[in-house]
Amino acid sequence: MLLSRRPQNLFICHRLLSRAHYSTRLPNVVTDLKNRGLIANTTSPDIVSHTESPTAIYCGVDPTARSLHLGNLLTFMGLFHFHIRGHQTIALVGGATGSIGDPSGRNSERVPLERDVLDKNVAGIEQQVHRFFHNGALYAERRGHGNVQVATPKVLNNYSWFSSMTALDFLGSVGRYARVNTMLGKDSVRSRLETTQGISFTEFSYQLLQAYDFWYLYKNHDCRIQLGGSDQWGNITAGIDMIGRRQALLDEQESSPVKPYGITIPLLLTSTGEKFGKSAGNAVWLDKSMTSVFDFYQFFMKTTDNDVGKYLSMFTLFSEDEIKDLLDEHKKNPELRQAQESLASEVTELVHGLDAVHQAKVATKVLFGEDISNVTGQDIIKAFEHDHRRFSTLEQNKVIDFGIDQLATLIKATKSKSEAQKLIKAGGMYLNNVRVTDPRQKLTSTDLIDGSVCLLRVGKSSYHAVHIK
Structure with missing residues (x-):
C-alpha cells in the first residue's frame, strides 16, 4: 500500500477550517442517517416527524468482550448523530443479557461468561462509552456543532432491573405479554431450529429480555426509539410488540401514548461479506491496548477507493458536499490517498482524541521508514x-x-x-x-x-x- 509521505494539501486544510461556519440547523436526523447509508430499516415512516422534536433513543450492547469494536462503532455513530442534535441518548450495557447470549446471527450457542469476567467487561465498556461521547463532543465542536444544546448521554446497565426479578416475576411481567408463535417466527430462532443443535430455552428467551429493556426504558426514561444492527430487527420488534400489549392492558386512556419506533443500522462487512466482530476473528477494537492507535488509523488508511466515500459518510461528520469535494480532489492524485488520510484522521480523532491522530502519524512515519528528524523521543x-x-x-x-x-x-x-x-x-x-x-x-x-x-x-x-x- 502506498502512503502519502507529505502533509495533506491546502485543499484539505481549507475543508477542515471551513466547517467552523457549518449550520447549526442540522437536517432531520433520520433523513441524514438515510443519506449517509446508516439506516437499513425503520419500523414506521412516522419516525421522521417524531424526530423533528426532542426524543429519547437507546442502543444496547452486550459485554461479551471488554471493548467495543468497529461493528459497534457503526451503530454508535447513529446514536452520536441523535446526540449532537440535542436528543436524549441512552447507551445500555447488557450486564444481564450478556450472561444469556444473543442468538442473532449465530449458528451455535455462546459460551457463558463467568460473572467476574462479565463485570470486568461491563466496567470496560461503560468507561469506553463515556470516553466515546466525551471525545465525540470535542470532535463535534471542532466541526462546528459546539453551540448545539445537547443532553448528557445516559449509560445504564440492565442488570440493575433484572437482578432482583424472580422467575415468577419474569413470567408474570414479561412472559405474559409474549406470544410463542411470534417468537418462533424470528429469524434468529427459526434459523437455529433448522440445525441439529437447535436452540436452548435460555437463548430462545433472549428476545424477551431485550423486549423488556425497551419497555423499562419506555416507562422510566421516556425512551421512544431503539437503535440496533440489522440483525437486531427481531429483538427490536419484540420490544415494540411488548410495549403495545402492556399499554393496551394498562388501558392508559388519559392521554394517547407515544408509540415506540425502531431503527436498524447496516452491518459493517468486509470486502468478502464477513461481519466485522470478534467472533469473525478480525475485530478492530476501540480499546487502544487491544488495537493500537496506529493499527486503528491504518485500518482506515487501507480502505479501498471503492469504499472510502461510503466510510466517510458513515464514520465522519463531513457533509455530502464536503465528501464530494474531497473525493473529486482525491481522484486527481489517488496515489496520495488524501481521502483515506482524511477518513483515518477523522475517525481516530472521534474515537481516541486529537492527540491520537498525531501519534498515529508519528507511528506511520517511523514504521514506513520516512524522515524522522523532526520526531521527538516523547512523540515516539x-x-x-x-x-x-x-x-x-x-x-x-x-x-x-x-x-x-x-x-x-x-x-x-x-x-x-x-x-x-x-x-x-x-x-x-x-x-x-x-x-x-x-x-x-x-x-x-x-x-x-x-x-x-x-x-x-x-x-x-x-x-x-x-x-x-
Whole structure:
C-alpha cells in the first residue's frame, strides 16, 4: 500500500477550517442517517416527524468482550448523530443479557461468561462509552456543532432491573405479554431450529429480555426509539410488540401514548461479506491496548477507493458536499490517498482524541521508514506505549555500549545474537531507519533520540521502539 509521505494539501486544510461556519440547523436526523447509508430499516415512516422534536433513543450492547469494536462503532455513530442534535441518548450495557447470549446471527450457542469476567467487561465498556461521547463532543465542536444544546448521554446497565426479578416475576411481567408463535417466527430462532443443535430455552428467551429493556426504558426514561444492527430487527420488534400489549392492558386512556419506533443500522462487512466482530476473528477494537492507535488509523488508511466515500459518510461528520469535494480532489492524485488520510484522521480523532491522530502519524512515519528528524523521543513513546508488539522498555546499563545484536535479542526481535549478526551481515537490520552494516556495532547514547528512544527494524517490516531508561 502506498502512503502519502507529505502533509495533506491546502485543499484539505481549507475543508477542515471551513466547517467552523457549518449550520447549526442540522437536517432531520433520520433523513441524514438515510443519506449517509446508516439506516437499513425503520419500523414506521412516522419516525421522521417524531424526530423533528426532542426524543429519547437507546442502543444496547452486550459485554461479551471488554471493548467495543468497529461493528459497534457503526451503530454508535447513529446514536452520536441523535446526540449532537440535542436528543436524549441512552447507551445500555447488557450486564444481564450478556450472561444469556444473543442468538442473532449465530449458528451455535455462546459460551457463558463467568460473572467476574462479565463485570470486568461491563466496567470496560461503560468507561469506553463515556470516553466515546466525551471525545465525540470535542470532535463535534471542532466541526462546528459546539453551540448545539445537547443532553448528557445516559449509560445504564440492565442488570440493575433484572437482578432482583424472580422467575415468577419474569413470567408474570414479561412472559405474559409474549406470544410463542411470534417468537418462533424470528429469524434468529427459526434459523437455529433448522440445525441439529437447535436452540436452548435460555437463548430462545433472549428476545424477551431485550423486549423488556425497551419497555423499562419506555416507562422510566421516556425512551421512544431503539437503535440496533440489522440483525437486531427481531429483538427490536419484540420490544415494540411488548410495549403495545402492556399499554393496551394498562388501558392508559388519559392521554394517547407515544408509540415506540425502531431503527436498524447496516452491518459493517468486509470486502468478502464477513461481519466485522470478534467472533469473525478480525475485530478492530476501540480499546487502544487491544488495537493500537496506529493499527486503528491504518485500518482506515487501507480502505479501498471503492469504499472510502461510503466510510466517510458513515464514520465522519463531513457533509455530502464536503465528501464530494474531497473525493473529486482525491481522484486527481489517488496515489496520495488524501481521502483515506482524511477518513483515518477523522475517525481516530472521534474515537481516541486529537492527540491520537498525531501519534498515529508519528507511528506511520517511523514504521514506513520516512524522515524522522523532526520526531521527538516523547512523540515516539506516546505513539507506541500501548502497542505491546512494538514497544519495549530497557534499562540503560543493559544496552548502552553493548552490541546492537544484544539489543535485538533483549527485545526479542531476534532469537539470538548470532541470528542478529547474520541479519546485519545480510543488510536486514536498521537503527533509527539507517541500515546497520557492522555486526559489532554498539549502541551508544548518541544513537538515542532525545537521549531516551531508539528504533530498531528487523527485516522489511518488524519495527521496535525501545525506551531506554
